[in-house]
Amino acid sequence: MEVTKKVAIRTRATETRKTSPRWKKRLPYIIAYGVLGITTLPIILMYLWLLVSSFAKQMKYGFIPVQFTFENWKFLWSNVEQAGTTYPNIWLATWNSFVFSGSLTILEVIIGGMAGYALSRLDFPGRKGLMKITLLLHAFPSVALLIAVFYILNFLGLFDSLWGVVLVKTALQIPMTAWIIKGFFDDVQWDVEWAGLIDGCSRFKVWYTIVIPLIKPGIAAVSIFSFLSGWSEFLLLYSFILSDEHVTLATYLQNLISNPNLIHYGLLSAVSLFYMLPVMILFIFSQKSLMQVSVGGGKRV
Known part of the structure; x- marks a missing residue:
C-alpha cells in the first residue's frame, strides 16, 4: 500500500510539473489579451454601431435598427x-x-x-x-x-x-x-x-x-x-x-x-x-x- 501511495504521489507531482509551466507561460498572454479586449470593446462597439446605422432607416432607442435600406449610401451615385x-x-x-x-x-x-x-x-x-x-x-x-x-x-x-x-x-x-x-x-x-x-x-x-x-x-x-x-x-x-x-x-x-x-x-x-x-x-x-x-x-x- 505504501509503495502504491508513493507511486501515486510521484505521478501527481510529475503531472503538476508538466501542466503548471504551460499555464505559467500562457498566463501573461491571457492577461494581456483580456485587458486589450476589455479596453478595445467600446471602440469595436462604436464601429459596429456606425456600420449598422449606415444601413438602417432609423435606430430605435439609439441602438436598435428598425428598417434595412441603402438610402443612406445614395451619396455614392448622386449629390x-x-x-x-x-x-x-x-x-x-x-x-x-x-x-x-x-x-x-x-x-x-x-x-x-x-x-x-x-x-x-x-x-x-x-x-x-x-x-x-x-x-x-x-x-x-x-x-x-x-x-x-x-x-x-x-x-x-x-x-x-x-x-x-x-x-x-x-x-x-x-x-x-x-x-x-x-x-x-x-x-x-x-x-x-x-x-x-x-x-x-x-x-x-x-x-x-x-x-x-x-x-x-x-x-x-x-x-x-x-x-x-x-x-x-x-x-x-x-x-x-x-x-x-x-x-x-x-x-x-x-x-x-x-x-x-x-x-x-x-x-x-x-x-x-x-x-x-x-x-x-x-x-x-x-x-x-x-x-x-x-x-x-x-x-x-
Missing part, C-alpha cells in the same frame, strides 16, 4: 440634398483628399529626407541650435498661426487654394519628419558612404542610390504617417478653403453636421465609414512595413 442645400459631389471631395494627402506625403518625404540627411551627416554652422529648436517649431499649434498664415496665403494669392494649404501643412510637419528620418540616417554606418565616395560617386548619388535604400522602413513609416496626417487634416482646410470645388472629405463631414437640428445620422454614419475606408486599406497593406521599423538612434547630436 446629397438636405433642407434645400445641395452638397458637393463625394467623389470630388475624395479626389481632393487624395491629392492633398499624396502631395503632402511626397513633399514631406523629399524635403524631410534631405533635411534629415544634412542634420545627420553635415557639420554646418548653427546645426546644434537648429536641432534644438526643431521640436519647438513642431510644438506650435496650428490654431496659433491661423492669422499669420492667412496674411501670407492672401499675399501669395494662394488663399482658397488646395496647394496653399499643402505648403502650409508641409511646413508645419517637416521639423518632426526631419528629426525622425535623422535617427534612421544615424543608424547607417559611415563606411557604406565612404565606399561609394571612393568609387567616384557624388554625394547626392551616394545619398540616393546607397543610403536611401538602407532606410526604406523609415521612409515607409514617415510616408504612412504623413498621408494619415493629411487625410485627417481639418482645421487648415476649413479655415482657408471656401469654394466647394476644393472641398475634402473632412470638410464634407463638417458640412453634414453644420446644422445640429438637421443632422441625418444614417447619412453621417455612411459617409464616416466611407471616409475611414482608405485608411483601413492603407493600414492592412502597410502594417508589415510598420512592424519592421526600429526606433531611430539619434547617435550624433
Whole structure:
C-alpha cells in the first residue's frame, strides 16, 4: 500500500510539473489579451454601431435598427440634398483628399529626407541650435498661426487654394519628419558612404542610390504617417478653403453636421465609414512595413 501511495504521489507531482509551466507561460498572454479586449470593446462597439446605422432607416432607442435600406449610401451615385442645400459631389471631395494627402506625403518625404540627411551627416554652422529648436517649431499649434498664415496665403494669392494649404501643412510637419528620418540616417554606418565616395560617386548619388535604400522602413513609416496626417487634416482646410470645388472629405463631414437640428445620422454614419475606408486599406497593406521599423538612434547630436 505504501509503495502504491508513493507511486501515486510521484505521478501527481510529475503531472503538476508538466501542466503548471504551460499555464505559467500562457498566463501573461491571457492577461494581456483580456485587458486589450476589455479596453478595445467600446471602440469595436462604436464601429459596429456606425456600420449598422449606415444601413438602417432609423435606430430605435439609439441602438436598435428598425428598417434595412441603402438610402443612406445614395451619396455614392448622386449629390446629397438636405433642407434645400445641395452638397458637393463625394467623389470630388475624395479626389481632393487624395491629392492633398499624396502631395503632402511626397513633399514631406523629399524635403524631410534631405533635411534629415544634412542634420545627420553635415557639420554646418548653427546645426546644434537648429536641432534644438526643431521640436519647438513642431510644438506650435496650428490654431496659433491661423492669422499669420492667412496674411501670407492672401499675399501669395494662394488663399482658397488646395496647394496653399499643402505648403502650409508641409511646413508645419517637416521639423518632426526631419528629426525622425535623422535617427534612421544615424543608424547607417559611415563606411557604406565612404565606399561609394571612393568609387567616384557624388554625394547626392551616394545619398540616393546607397543610403536611401538602407532606410526604406523609415521612409515607409514617415510616408504612412504623413498621408494619415493629411487625410485627417481639418482645421487648415476649413479655415482657408471656401469654394466647394476644393472641398475634402473632412470638410464634407463638417458640412453634414453644420446644422445640429438637421443632422441625418444614417447619412453621417455612411459617409464616416466611407471616409475611414482608405485608411483601413492603407493600414492592412502597410502594417508589415510598420512592424519592421526600429526606433531611430539619434547617435550624433
